[in-house]
Amino acid sequence: MRVLVVEDERMLADAIAKGLRGEGMAVDVCYDGDAARMRLAAYDYDVAVLDRDLPRVGGDDLTRKVVAGPHSTRVLMLTVSSGVDDRVNGLALGADDYLAKPFAFAELVARVRALARRAAPAAPPVLERAGITLDTAGRQVFRGGRYLPLSKKEFGVLAELLRPGAAVVSSERLLEKVWDEHIDPATNVVRVTMMTLRRKLGDPPVIETVPGSGYVVREAPAVLESAPTGEDRR
Template sequence: MLLVEDDDDLRFGVAAALRAAGLAVDEAKDLPQADEALFVTAYDCAVFDRMLPSGDAAGYVEQRRRSGLAVPVLFLTARDALADRVEGFASGGDDYLVKPFAVPELIARVRSLCRRASVIRPPVHRVADIEIDTARRHVHRAGVLLTLTRREFSVLEVLATHADQAVPRAELIERCWDEMAAPQSNVLEVLIAQLRRKLGDPPPIHTVRGVGYRLAPDGP
């Protein structure tokens, strides 16, 4: 998910609580940073502070909705008048939480929006003899159920949505980790090696030198 908040202390505290609840969180402090993050990453949910130094997030979301933005959005705001809430929903918001708020309530609302996002995803990806059930988070190869970690499943799902195409290393990091995972570390390489072992032969994940990885069970 993406958290957009210009107050550093509030953003750090909320992000830490969301991560402690098991959610991957990217942070942005203004609309230009949010715009860049939404361009490169498909989030399950975005949380925007309404009033940012770079503008009203409601106007930004309304504009992005017209250009096809589908991610569920929750607005955080100190503006609690009925007209403000109506304006937030009319601008394309899916939920609205007034400051000060209880962090457990925010977490519950974010989880709800993330589940809503998952409903519109294709339920099953099939690449040769690999079947990825995104709703139940099950992976089968040649009919055999595999046991994958949540992160392994996320990486495989991204590769499957771009089957037989090279997926850049940076994109896999951005889609499956938050920004606390340094792209220059070998975290992705270790996970890919684990995935290859679990998926077995013939090797379905191939390294594309200088780019990233490709899921192509029928050959490199």
């Protein structure tokens, strides 16, 4: 899941971003509306957390641009005003949700995850395929009843591969959705993460490499009782 945080209070923006990254999300940060406008045009974010009162380009204008744009980005609007009229006006602009400051971080996380599930195509809280069960809320993964201790990036990659409607998922999409803007696009981090993920998933292998296209999860026979071999099945 990739999230854009737009907040002109830098300490708050950085704290939100740090907390969301701790929840396994890829997060970019902007401190003004103009920078956010360019990011929103360049990237297909799952959720944008927007402060309503921003310099240069305001949160209201940003929300209008998101709604009119080509992406399915969901908007969570932050504001110091908690009045009914303000909430109604924010939602009328096209915001998907509204959260008044100060807020509990746990509530922010829950709302961001709920909005991400509403992005097209809608993703259920539990993803299942090829004997794998991935709980997006509890951040747990099982295969054949066996718990798999995945890293945050391995979890994010697997979630992308299991999302509804996913066929072949390119390395470029994985970089966009699981990592943030600071990642080098020429890096081999996707290949390395895929290698460790395959090892943890064990036998029989279910992640197939489609040359020139990306990766896909295929149905496989029942999981064997033996432990993972550690072989890289690229």
